[in-house]
Amino acid sequence: MSMRAVRHQMSASAERVVEGRGEALSQTIRDETGLPRQDTEDAGRDLLGQVLARENMERAWKRVKANKGAAGVDGLGIAETGEALKQTWPGIRQQLLRGRYRPQPVRRVGIPKPDGSERELGIPTVTDRLIQQALLQVLQPLIDPTFSEHSYGFRPGRRARGAVLAAQRYAQQGYCIVVDVDLSKFFDRVNHDILIDRLRKRVNDAGVIRLVRAYLNAGIMDGGVVIERHEGTPQGGPLSPLLANVLLDDADRELERRGHRFARYADDCNVYVRSWKAGERVMALLRRCYGKLRLKINESKSAVSSVFGRRFLGYALWRNRHGKVCRGVSGKALQTFKQRVRQLTRGNGGRSIEQVVEKLRSYLLGWKGYYGLAQTPRVWRGLDEWIRRRLRVLHLKQWRRGKTIYRELLRLGASPSVARSVAALSRRWWHNSCSAIHNVLTIAYFDRLGVPRLS
Secondary structure, three states, X not given: OOOHHHOOOOOHHHOOOOOOOOOOOHHHXXXXXXXXXXXXXXXXXXXXXXXXXXHHHHHXXXXXXXXXXXXXXXXXXXXXXXXXXXXXHHHHHHHHHHOOOOOOOEEEEEEEOOOOOEEEEEEOOHHHHHHHHXXXXXXXXXXXXXXXXXXXXXXXXXXXXXXXXXXXXXXXXXXXXXXXXXXXXXXXXXEHHHHHHHHHOOOOOHHHHHHHHHHHHOOEEEOOEEEOOOEOOOEOEOOHXXXXXXXXXXXXXXXXXXXXXXXXXXXXXXXXXXXXXXHHHHHHHHHHHHHHOOOOEOOOOOEEEEHHHOEEOOEEEEEOOOOOEEEEEOXXXXXXXXXXXXXXXXXXXXXXXXXXXXXXXXXXXXXXXXXXXXXXXXXXXXXXXXXXXXXXXXHHHHHOOHHHHHHHHHHOOOOHHHHHHHHOOOOOHXXXXXXXXXXXXXXXXXXXXXXXXXX
């Protein structure tokens, strides 16, 4: 199972980590934790004490609350859990300190993928997400500096754009053969013993190790039945990305030791070499490295290929006429984008144009934020024109009849001749969207509506 979509499409149910703003939560957390004030000073003797310290728990609660994730198997949302913790937290804290706490099973959820399949997520209860977030806040500053500089996925201060820029740099340097590796069902195949062994080398605290093991062993509830888990760590909890990087760092270090140029984002790893033979050798090396971790390469998605024929994190590289390597949006990402815009601008549902633009604006700004590295101004202009044409069609479909089209165009400032020419072809939506209506529903008009421009 790929972590790729987790890169720019982590939904609320997948517990996105975003910072809460403007929330006065200090008193709320103090009530919910039920901890005396001096516990903050007593904590910190060991890592588990730091995890359970009041300040750390308050920060964790703000994160979990800001994420607005779905309820777990207990059916309790954020507000209900907050109320419950006022009574239950002292007992939970004692169980954590004594190593007797047992997380509840995660709730299995299927997230549709563009190809029609599903990505399986495991949604922990809000209480378990709170504890995992508190763990993450203590462990990440300790563990993250030990990772390879070629690892870009789910790390503070690092994003997918860093991996894309590295790929472009290597290709420009002449490393134009890429070993593109994707792991098959990575989260389902994480070996608990191997992962705990790698974690123990970085974290010397028995209480923390015991708690992480408990989360790995927590079952999955599917259809009311709890399924025991002896391997794998489902996506959905705050700890999952950090644990994934702990496990995959072995292969990173081996590639570094051999002097390879590469970029890894979660379970997607691209290694850049100069020749096909070198690429085959690196592929064999990665099979051995991942095999030692009991992970399997997805052969249908992995290959040794020209860098100009592969996608990486939604981007594709191409060479212009001057020989410079440039960044562009991959064909598949463009198809997905257009499909989503069609859904948002379809002509039914009884929505006003303002309501359509509000949802479209949110999607366009997010998409532009991720793909803003693309060096394809002509593509951006073409997409802008296509989006505006879709919105003109939506206007015409909402007006429907020729008389209404004529009246509305006059109201918007069209001349009678322009209004008549458009109204005369009232049912030819797509044709009309590229006719004289441009003189009324102009670029400035859509700017006033709040439609973002990609170009």
